[in-house]
Amino acid sequence: MFVAAPIAAHEFWISPKDYIIDPQDQLVADIRVGQDFKGNASGYLPPRFVRFDLVQGDDLVPVEGAMGDRPALQMQAPGEGLVTVVYQTTDSRLTYSEWEKFVNFVTHKDLAWALEEHAERGLPQTGFREVYSRYGKSLMAVGAGAGADQEVGLLTEIVSLANPYTDPLPQGLPVRVLYEGAPRAFTQIEVFQKAPDDTVSVATYRTDAAGVANVPVKPGHEYLVDSVVIRGLVPEAEGDPVWESLWASLTFEFPAE
Template sequence: MRAIFSLFVMILALASTPRAGAHEFWLSPEQYQVAPGAPIRADIRVGQNFKGAAYSYVPVNVARFDIVTGGVITPVTARMGDRPALSMAMPGAGLIVIVHETTDTMLTYAEWQKFADFVTHKALPDALDRHAARGLPRTGFRESYRRFAKSLIAVGDGAGQDHAVGLETEIVALANPYTDALPAGLPIQALYQGAPRQGAQIEVFEKAPDGAVHTIFLTTAADGRANVPVKPGHEYLLDAVVLRDTGNDDPKAGPVWRSLWASLTFKMPE
């Protein structure tokens, strides 16, 4: 009975995971380079500044969870409560892309400043004018949000290439951090509904081997591309957010905003 109660509490906690401010969601592999046949283990994390709690696998919160390699999609097999959420072995060598999409979650803004801080931090300042133009209240309105996370792992030689995997919004690595020379940084492209996102803010969290985290902000060009400066032995989390109207201007009828969060993690070899 105690175990059932604990699992119920965990599900409730996950279903109501806070996204106040700018809490990122990402996939956190235990190792970014593994031998063929070795287990690939990765946590689901929510937090800030590349630091956050690891969450267990709860099917009701997952819309998609796959491993993509060489164009082949393998659904992740996991059981309720698994932590890490991913623990699978891949027999062949190559670059694998872990793909995770959450189900929708709702957030109610009780304070205007939290919404203002969020859209300012994510470089979405026109949202404040759009909010006012729609005649929306400054408190008591809701936002629905969904997360789209990817992570790049090298199995064996790590040869291969990331590509668009059909997420509503995603960040695609246009070079392989494990095999390619990157003197100008890692080229990436931000996509929304399959099209390049011009002027999108990419927040880059860089974690050094000693755990120190440094953050920079990039803006994508007309083709949705940007170059991410990288250093050997450093781990990276890239984050980009889309915010759109829901078409509903009645706060009592449902959410008035919808945000879509894309993340990508990888680690440069030593």
């Protein structure tokens, strides 16, 4: 699918209706693309995802639905405890008609080194293509929500190292950013914080040598953590993408006191 370049700069996230539910209730969540916690929701569309799973401890349950269901997730929880919702999109492509859009994207995501590499590779400033994919996770609590997030085998992912529903977080929620299973040291994460009155604030942080960063949290607030990988591609034919971006996201709520 070819789309205008600005779409690629939009965030992707799993958006639960309620992050904390009773054991007898369903897990309900939308799949969204947009900005500042506002975006269009897509339905349950298998051609658009590689995987869509519920992970709880050692159990992995594929999300089931009817084509076009909205919200995309409407399922009974596997059991009481912490559930990690996992969603990986299929690949999408875009063509850059304006060099400034690529500059703004990689600069905003702290990937400006790609501009020098682009020039060194002798690539044009317009008409080049990028392929991108999204790797979303969301933490939902069933009942008390006891349990832990874990690596789920995504090409890039953000792993919560504490449970926002059961653990005290005086220093914030520690998260680890991974790429191909290895920590991404000294890389940028972008954090969107949504208050109970729906106002949104945005901040950036950097991971340490172990790929870990602490996300400051406030009671009753919802969070989206985002991190992007970009890597060069060698085109096999004219018109093939020359860049690939991989978008990791994690959503959760820090409960009100």
